[in-house]
Amino acid sequence: MRSIFFMPSDDLAGDAVRHVPLPRKEVCEMLNISGIHEGFVLDHIKAGMSMRIYHDLKLDRLDCPVAIIKNARSNKMGKKDIIKVECPIDALDLDILGYIDHHITVNVIKDDKIVEKKKLHLPKEVHNVIFCKNPRCITSIEQELEHVFVLTDPKQEVYRCKYCEAKFKA
Numbered sequence: 272m273r274s275i276f277f278m279p280s281d282d283l284a285g286d287a288v289r290h291v292p293l294p295r296k297e298v299c300e301m302l303n304i305s306g307i308h309e310g311f312v313l314d315h316i317k318a319g320m321s322m323r324i325y326h327d328l329k330l331d332r333l334d335c336p337v338a339i340i341k342n343a344r345s346n347k348m349g350k351k352d353i354i355k356v357e358c359p360i361d362a363l364d365l366d367i368l369g370y371i372d373h374h375i376t377v378n379v380i381k382d383d384k385i386v387e388k389k390k391l392h393l394p395k396e397v398h399n400v401i402f403c404k405n406p407r408c409i410t411s412i413e414q415e416l417e418h419v420f421v422l423t424d425p426k427q428e429v430y431r432c433k434y435c436e437a438k439f440k441a
C-alpha cells in the first residue's frame with residue numbers, strides 16, 4: 272500500500288487556488304497534473320469508484336507513484352474521485368476504463384504537460400474483467416478459460432458471455 276497517498280480534497284480547492292488570477296479551466300489543468308512528469312490523470316471518476324479502478328487497472332502491481340483523491344469538489348458532478356499515476360504512458364491498458372465508465376476523462380501527461388485527452392468508449396470485448404455466473408457455461412467447467420464478454424447492444428450497454436451468451440448482470 273506504500274504507493275497510495277490519500278490527499279484531502281482541499282488540495283484542489285483551497286484558498287491558494289481561489290486567488291490565482293487564471294481562468295478556471297487553466298487553474299484546474301495545472302492542479303490536475305501537479306507532480307506528474309509522465310503518466311496519467313484520470314479525472315471525473317464517479318465518487319467512490321476510485322478503488323475499483325485502482326484494482327481493475329492493476330495499479331497495485333505497478334511500482335510507481337499513485338495518488339488517489341477521493342471526494343474532490345466538482346462543479347459538474349458535485350463530488351468526484353481523481354487518480355494520478357506517474358508511469359511510462361504505455362504501461363497502462365486503459366481499454367478497461369471504457370467498460371467501467373466511459374465518462375472518465377483520461378489526461379495523458381508528458382514532460383509536465385497534458386499532451387492528449389483520450390476519449391473513452393465502450394470496448395467491443397472485455398477479457399477477465401467480468402465473469403460468467405452461468406453454472407452450465409464452459410467457463411465454470413474449464414477453470415483456466417478466459418472470461419470473455421462481448422458488447423451485443425451498445426445502446427443499452429449489454430454485454431454477453433462469448434461462450435454461452437448469458438447476459439452480464441452486475
Ligand SMILES: [Zn+2]
Binds near residue numbers: 403404405432434
Ligand atoms: Zn458463459
